[in-house]
Amino acid sequence: MTKSTNIVWHESEVTKEDRRNLNGHKSAILWFTGLSGSGKSAISVKLETALHKKGIHTYRLDGDNVRHGLNKNLGFSSEDRTENIRRIGEVSKLMVDAGLFTLTAFISPYHKDRDQVRELVETDEFIEIYVKASLEACEKRDPKGLYKKARLGEIKNFTGIDAPYEAPREPEITLDTTKLSIEESVEVILTYLKDKKYI
Numbered sequence: 001m002t003k004s005t006n007i008v009w010h011e012s013e014v015t016k017e018d019r020r021n022l023n024g025h026k027s028a029i030l031w032f033t034g035l036s037g038s039g040k041s042a043i044s045v046k047l048e049t050a051l052h053k054k055g056i057h058t059y060r061l062d063g064d065n066v067r068h069g070l071n072k073n074l075g076f077s078s079e080d081r082t083e084n085i086r087r088i089g090e091v092s093k094l095m096v097d098a099g100l101f102t103l104t105a106f107i108s109p110y111h112k113d114r115d116q117v118r119e120l121v122e123t124d125e126f127i128e129i130y131v132k133a134s135l136e137a138c139e140k141r142d143p144k145g146l147y148k149k150a151r152l153g154e155i156k157n158f159t160g161i162d163a164p165y166e167a168p169r170e171p172e173i174t175l176d177t178t179k180l181s182i183e184e185s186v187e188v189i190l191t192y193l194k195d196k197k198y199i
């Protein structure tokens with residue numbers, strides 16, 4: 001018997017389409033992935049501000065509101081990272097159902113975990129954004145001093161050092177943050193959303 005046996009779905013009267021119509025725009029997950037220090041948080045924060053100013057309903061998920069709350073029982077083993085991403089995917093799906101552009105900023109290092117989130121929603125509801133920067137560049141930025149600690153062996157399983165990062169094969173958007181400024185990256189995403197008639 002699975003744990004969900006005997007649980008019956010109760011349909012709402014208000015649908016995702018109703019909520020989208022009320023908002024006047026679509027909803028989707030903007031899934032940022034990349035190494036620590038690649039720029040996921042910096043870009044997603046500025047993108048959210050830009051969308052908000054346009055009257056678009058958003059919510060941003062990142063370590064602050066997830067790893068300190070919902071997922072505070074998870075660490076950085078491959079199993080815990082997979083569970084971290086699975087929960088974030090499920091929460092993001094609910095937010096898309098609620099009519100929001102949901103911006104997620106997690107390393108999400110494994111193809112299979114990101115693909116599982118993609119499978120959870122409609123094809124056009126998952127936009128994978130690869131925030132690309134070399135390990136060298138991220139380590140040079142080292143905004144939280146974590147690479148230094150990882151090199152000293154004070155943090156184990158650090159992505160890029162002694163834990164893997166699997167770069168997306170076919171992301172909807174790639175941002176090379178060694179070439180684009182934060183503002184330019186935001187513009188690339190806004191252009192994509194306009195071209196594809198999301199906004």
Ligand SMILES: Nc1ncnc2c1ncn2[C@@H]1O[C@H](COP(=O)(O)OS(=O)(=O)O)[C@@H](OP(=O)(O)O)[C@H]1O
Pocket residue numbers: 035036037041063067076080081082084085105106107108109144146155156157158159163
């Ligand atoms: N071992 C290890 N590896 C990678 N990162 C580590 C680790 N330990 C702590 N941190 C800090 O946690 C942030 C990554 O958390 P995520 O939830 O995005 O990771 S994951 O998607 O589950 O792989 C990451 O934040 P970002 O810099 O925002 O990516 C780090 O600040």
Ligand SMILES: Nc1ncnc2c1ncn2[C@@H]1O[C@H](COP(=O)(O)OP(=O)(O)O)[C@@H](O)[C@H]1O
Pocket residue numbers: 034035036037038039040041042043105131141143177178179180181182185
């Ligand atoms: N072109 C750029 N794009 C994004 N971030 C940049 C860029 N140049 C420098 N940075 C800086 O690099 C750091 C990236 O950190 P952060 O956004 O926390 O990355 P992540 O969320 O991927 O760990 C920030 O301090 C940001 O200001």
